[in-house]
Amino acid sequence: xxxxxxxxxxxxxxxxxxxxxxxxxxxxxxxxxxxxxxxxxxxxxxxxxxxxxxxxxxxxxxxxxxxxxxxxxxxxxxxxxxxxxxxxxxxxxxxxxxxxxxxxxxxxxxxxxxxxxxxxxxxxxxxxxxxxxxxxxxxxxxxxxxxxxxxxxxxxxxxxxxxxxxxxxxxxxxxxxxxxxx
Amino acid sequence: xxxxxxxxxxxxxxxxxxxxxxxxxxxxxxxxxxxxxxxxxxxxxxxxxxxxxxxxxxxxxxxxxxxxxxxxxxxxxxxxxxxxxxxxxxxxxxxxxxxxxxxxxxxxxxxxxxxxxxxxxxxxxxxxxxxxxxxxxxxxxxxxxxxxxxxxxxxxxxxxxxxxxxxxxxxxxxxxxxxxxxx
Numbered sequence: 001x002x003x004x005x006x007x008x009x010x011x012x013x014x015x016x017x018x019x020x021x022x023x024x025x026x027x028x029x030x031x032x033x034x035x036x037x038x039x040x041x042x043x044x045x046x047x048x049x050x051x052x053x054x055x056x057x058x059x060x061x062x063x064x065x066x067x068x069x070x071x072x073x074x075x076x077x078x079x080x081x082x083x084x085x086x087x088x089x090x091x092x093x094x095x096x097x098x099x100x101x102x103x104x105x106x107x108x109x110x111x112x113x114x115x116x117x118x119x120x121x122x123x124x125x126x127x128x129x130x131x132x133x134x135x136x137x138x139x140x141x142x143x144x145x146x147x148x149x150x151x152x153x154x155x156x157x158x159x160x161x162x163x164x165x166x167x168x169x170x171x172x173x174x175x176x177x178x179x180x181x182x
Numbered sequence: 183x184x185x186x187x188x189x190x191x192x193x194x195x196x197x198x199x200x201x202x203x204x205x206x207x208x209x210x211x212x213x214x215x216x217x218x219x220x221x222x223x224x225x226x227x228x229x230x231x232x233x234x235x236x237x238x239x240x241x242x243x244x245x246x247x248x249x250x251x252x253x254x255x256x257x258x259x260x261x262x263x264x265x266x267x268x269x270x271x272x273x274x275x276x277x278x279x280x281x282x283x284x285x286x287x288x289x290x291x292x293x294x295x296x297x298x299x300x301x302x303x304x305x306x307x308x309x310x311x312x313x314x315x316x317x318x319x320x321x322x323x324x325x326x327x328x329x330x331x332x333x334x335x336x337x338x339x340x341x342x343x344x345x346x347x348x349x350x351x352x353x354x355x356x357x358x359x360x361x362x363x364x365x
Contacts, residue, residue: 057320067270067310068229071322075230092319119277123287123299159284161276163229163324 051182052089052101053081058135060111069133072166073109073154080174081107104142105182109135109173112151122158130157131165137173139180148180224328228252229308231323232259243309243325245338250311252325261323265313266344271332272308307332311339 057074058065074093081090087105091098098104113134121129132155139148154169156162226243228235234257235241241254249262277284279302287295309325309332327335337350 057322066272066308067268067312067322068272068274068308068324071310071312071324072230074320075322075324092315092321094314095317095319097317118275120275120299120303123277123284124296162274 051087051103051105052091052098053087053105053107053139053177054091054093054095054098055081056093056106056108058109058111060114065111065114065133066116069114069163069166072163073133073135073169076167076170077107077109077173080170081177084174084178086178105139105147106142107173107177108138108140110138111135116162117156119161122156126158130155131162133165133169135169135173137176139177139182147182148176150176152176224331226252226331227326228254229324229326231311231321232261233321235259243327243335245335245342247342249342249344250323250335250339261311261313263339263342263344265315266311266339267314267320268312268348269336269339269344269346270310270312270348271336272310273305273329274308274326275303275305278302278304305329309335 055074055077058070060070078090078092081087089101091101091104111133113132115130115132117129117131119129132153134151134153137148137150137152138146140146152169152172154165154167154172156165156168223242225240228237228239228241230237232252235252235254236257239254239257241252241257244251244253249260249264249266252259277299283298283302287298289295290298306326307329309327311323311325313321313323315321325332333350336346340346340350
């Protein structure tokens with residue numbers, strides 16, 4: 001009796017595993033089909049917008065934002081803006097090649113609030129110790145025509161090191177830029 | 183049904199305890215050789231900012247006549263002294279053990295994982311180097327390293343002629359003004 005039950009259980013487990021495997025392979029097969037559609041959608045946007053962008057580092061009052069966070073925001077912003085496929089060129093602050101570019105947008109960010117949390121506090125309490133960065137992001141042309149202006153936040157609430165908040169912030173700014181029209 | 187001597191909840195608890203203990207042991211065994219190595223050659227972590235080097239790549243950071251040199255397992259980068267605009271040091275803390283221990287801690291019943299979290303954190307130094315490329319573009323490279331190493335690297339860079347807005351004082355402490363982690 002007990003051996004019959006054991007066989008039945010083993011069979012059920014095997015069936016469950018097979019169902020999961022089949023589901024996984026079906027999902028994996030569906031994924032490549034979605035990719036070409038994304039690519040074709042991104043291409044016209046890249047050709048119809050001949051804009052370039054220059055990213056400036058975060059401006060903050062002295063001592064309000066640690067330099068590693070400031071530089072992490074700047075570097076990650078450049079990476080995230082590249083990923084949007086919205087600009088022909090992405091220039092760093094001070095890049096001499098940007099002076100000859102006709103359609104140039106300048107991204108400036110000003111620190112509004114920085115709160116350094118603690119990864120240990122987050123792990124122990126799950127509700128306290130969040131790291132929060134709030135900046136005012138402004139996208140403008142050379143002649144100061146503002147194309148986007150919004151306060152954006154980056155946080156790390158539970159998992160990850162404090163500096164992970166910079167990645168979150170950069171992603172949110174890149175989303176703001178990709179959603180704005182110019 | 184054979185008699186095992188353990189009830190259902192007891193078995194669950196025992197399994198969880200074994201997972202946590204093995205994960206903790208794994209984390210310690212993976213960090214121990216690092217601390218032994220730290221005595222001779224400290225482990226540096228490239229957080230971001232160096233071109234052609236992966237983020238969070240581990241390697242060796244040295245200062246020589248050519249400038250700041252990062253030698254990773256599969257990558258290499260050099261920042262010349264002349265291109266360096268500023269150097270900053272800082273301090274932070276993080277949880278050790280990586281994702282394995284984080285997942286294991288989540289599985290510990292009765293909040294035991296939180297207790298483990300209290301024991302598995304360590305402080306580290308950060309070094310931020312601002313430099314310009316050949317086109318004048320600003321770059322920022324961020325490294326993390328064992329406590330006390332950032333000031334040493336900064337001193338070596340200044341001795342080689344690198345610029346900085348925050349000098350290193352006699353005691354070796356830098357006067358970088360940055361908010362410290364809340365306790």
